[in-house]
Amino acid sequence: MGEVKVIGSTSSLFCTRVEWALKLKGVEYEYMHEDLRNKSPLLLKHNPVHKKVPVILHGDRAVAESLVILEYIDDTWKQNPLLPEDPYERSMARFWAKFSDEKVRISVSNSLPWSEGEEKEKAIESARESLSFLEEQIEGKTFFGGEKIGFLDLAVGWIPLGLGVMEQVGEMKLLDAEKFPSLHEWSQNFIKIPLIKEALPPREKLVDNFTASVSYMRSLASQKQ
Amino acid sequence: MGEVKVIGSTSSLFCTRVEWALKLKGVEYEYMHEDLRNKSPLLLKHNPVHKKVPVILHGDRAVAESLVILEYIDDTWKQNPLLPEDPYERSMARFWAKFSDEKVRISVSNSLPWSEGEEKEKAIESARESLSFLEEQIEGKTFFGGEKIGFLDLAVGWIPLGLGVMEQVGEMKLLDAEKFPSLHEWSQNFIKIPLIKEALPPREKLVDNFTASVSYMRSLASQKQ
Numbered sequence: 001m002g003e004v005k006v007i008g009s010t011s012s013l014f015c016t017r018v019e020w021a022l023k024l025k026g027v028e029y030e031y032m033h034e035d036l037r038n039k040s041p042l043l044l045k046h047n048p049v050h051k052k053v054p055v056i057l058h059g060d061r062a063v064a065e066s067l068v069i070l071e072y073i074d075d076t077w078k079q080n081p082l083l084p085e086d087p088y089e090r091s092m093a094r095f096w097a098k099f100s101d102e103k104v105r106i107s108v109s110n111s112l113p114w115s116e117g118e119e120k121e122k123a124i125e126s127a128r129e130s131l132s133f134l135e136e137q138i139e140g141k142t143f144f145g146g147e148k149i150g151f152l153d154l155a156v157g158w159i160p161l162g163l164g165v166m167e168q169v170g171e172m173k174l175l176d177a178e179k180f181p182s183l184h185e186w187s188q189n190f191i192k193i194p195l196i197k198e199a200l201p202p203r204e205k206l207v208d209n210f211t212a213s214v215s216y217m218r219s220l221a222s223q224k225q
Numbered sequence: 226m227g228e229v230k231v232i233g234s235t236s237s238l239f240c241t242r243v244e245w246a247l248k249l250k251g252v253e254y255e256y257m258h259e260d261l262r263n264k265s266p267l268l269l270k271h272n273p274v275h276k277k278v279p280v281i282l283h284g285d286r287a288v289a290e291s292l293v294i295l296e297y298i299d300d301t302w303k304q305n306p307l308l309p310e311d312p313y314e315r316s317m318a319r320f321w322a323k324f325s326d327e328k329v330r331i332s333v334s335n336s337l338p339w340s341e342g343e344e345k346e347k348a349i350e351s352a353r354e355s356l357s358f359l360e361e362q363i364e365g366k367t368f369f370g371g372e373k374i375g376f377l378d379l380a381v382g383w384i385p386l387g388l389g390v391m392e393q394v395g396e397m398k399l400l401d402a403e404k405f406p407s408l409h410e411w412s413q414n415f416i417k418i419p420l421i422k423e424a425l426p427p428r429e430k431l432v433d434n435f436t437a438s439v440s441y442m443r444s445l446a447s448q449k450q
Binding site: 061065071072075087090091092095098103 | 274283286288289290293294296297300301312313315316317319320323324328358
C-alpha cells in the first residue's frame, strides 16, 4: 500500500491521537510538521475541505478528521484492535468519542477561559457536568478500553495534557481529584505510559498557543462590552 | 438478542436514517413516537446525555446518535452492508457523512432562514460551497454508495426533503438543478425509491416545525437590533 505519513502540528492534540494509534499498531510513519500560519500545498491538496491537520497519507490515499483516521487505521491494520469486537461496545466507544469532541472539549474551550463572573461560573458548571459523564465511563476500569488502551482512550487522550493547559491559562480548576477520582487517576496514569508520553507535544508549546488565543478572545469580548 | 425498537419523531430526519437502515437490512422493528415537547421516561432513561431522538433499543441495549446507530446496525446485521468493505472507502463515507452533518446542515439551517440582506447572501454562498463538495462526490454515480444505497446515501438522505422544506420556509433556492446537476438528480431519484419513500415523515409536519423555529429565531434577531 505504500508509505505512511502524518501531516500534523505540535500544537494540536488531535494529531497526537493519530500518532498514538500508529504506534499502538506498530506501523512506521514519517511525521511532517505543518506550519499552520502558512499552510503547505500538500495539506491544501489532501484536505481541501477543512484545510486542517491531522491528515494521514497512505500510499496515494489521504484521510482527514482524526476520529475518521482512527477508524481507517483500525480497519487497515488489524493487529492490536482499537475498537472492541462487540457491536454494542464499538458503538459505545464511538458515542463517547463523539461526546468528548463535541461536548467536553467545547464546554471547556469555548467561552470558559475568557469569560468572567457569573458567565464563567455557568461555563464551569457545564464543563463539570460533561466530565462527570466521562467519570462514569472510566469508573472501576484501568482504561476506557478495559484492560488495555482502546479507541476511546485515544479520543479522550487530549484531557491529561490539554485540560491541564486550559486550566492553567484560563485560571480555573476542573478535573478535581475529589470530584472525578477515576478520571483523574486515569489521566495521571495515561500520560506516564512510555508510548503515549513520547508522542505528546511539548507542554510549553500548547500553553503559548492557548494563551495567544485566549488573549485574542478576551480582547474581542472586552470590545463588545 | 431481542426485539428492535426505534424511539423517534416524525419531525426529525435523523430518525428516518435509522428506519431506512433497518429496512435495508430487512430487520423488523417497532416505531415508538416521541413527543419532543413532553419527553418520555423511556427516552430520558436511554439517552440521558443528549435527551434526543433517535435511540435504537435492541433487547436490553440502547444506542443513541444517528450515525453511531447506523454503524451499530451495520456491525450487527451483516446482510446488505451499508459501509463499503475497503478501509479507504469506508473512511470516505464516514468523512462525508460527518461533513454533511456538521457543515452542510449547519450552513443551511443556522442563521440562513432568518437572516436578511448581506448576511443572507453570505450564508447562501457558504451553503452552496458546502453543497458543491457533495456534488463532486455524487458526480457520475447513481448513489453515493455506487451502484446501491450505502451509508452516505442515508447520511445525506435528509437533503431531498429537508433542504426543500428549508428552502420553502427560508424563501431561498439552494439546490439548483443547473449548479448541482448530479446532486439534484440523486435527490429527485432517491426519494422515489419505495423503501425510502415509505419511511419519510409527512412534508407538512416538517414545514410546520421549521416555520415555528424560524419565526422564533426571527423574533429573537429583531429584538437584538
